[in-house]
Amino acid sequence: MAILATLFGILAGIAGIASFVCFIMILIQMFKRAGAGMGIVGIITCGWGAFIWGWIKAKEYDLKKIMLGWTAAIVVMFLGYGGMAIFGVAAAASNPEFQDAFKKGIEEAGKKAEEK
Numbered sequence: 001m002a003i004l005a006t007l008f009g010i011l012a013g014i015a016g017i018a019s020f021v022c023f024i025m026i027l028i029q030m031f032k033r034a035g036a037g038m039g040i041v042g043i044i045t046c047g048w049g050a051f052i053w054g055w056i057k058a059k060e061y062d063l064k065k066i067m068l069g070w071t072a073a074i075v076v077m078f079l080g081y082g083g084m085a086i087f088g089v090a091a092a093a094s095n096p097e098f099q100d101a102f103k104k105g106i107e108e109a110g111k112k113a114e115e116k
């Protein structure tokens with residue numbers, strides 16, 4: 001399970017790098033074609049402004065391949081993080097040390113609740 005969590009994490013990291021590269025490519029186009037104001041908006045909005053602008057202008061400025069790549073990278077990134085979380089929790093839950101600590105925590109919480 002831990003290996004799967006690691007692989008999903010690596011997948012999410014690679015997709016994150018691809019997403020960042022696409023963001024920079026669109027940001028360059030924003031500065032060139034829409035001016036410094038829009039470029040700054042693209043930066044300030046943490047990329048969402050650039051993402052929306054890129055899809056709006058995809059046909060006009062021939063950005064469709066970049067935008068499809070960026071969208072795919074975002075989807076793969078979220079799937080990778082989801083898989084990492086699911087398999088990471090499953091790996092932790094199957095660990096006997098974790099199970100023992102969890103049982104002890106539940107017992108202690110029950111004792112504290114009874115004391116009140």
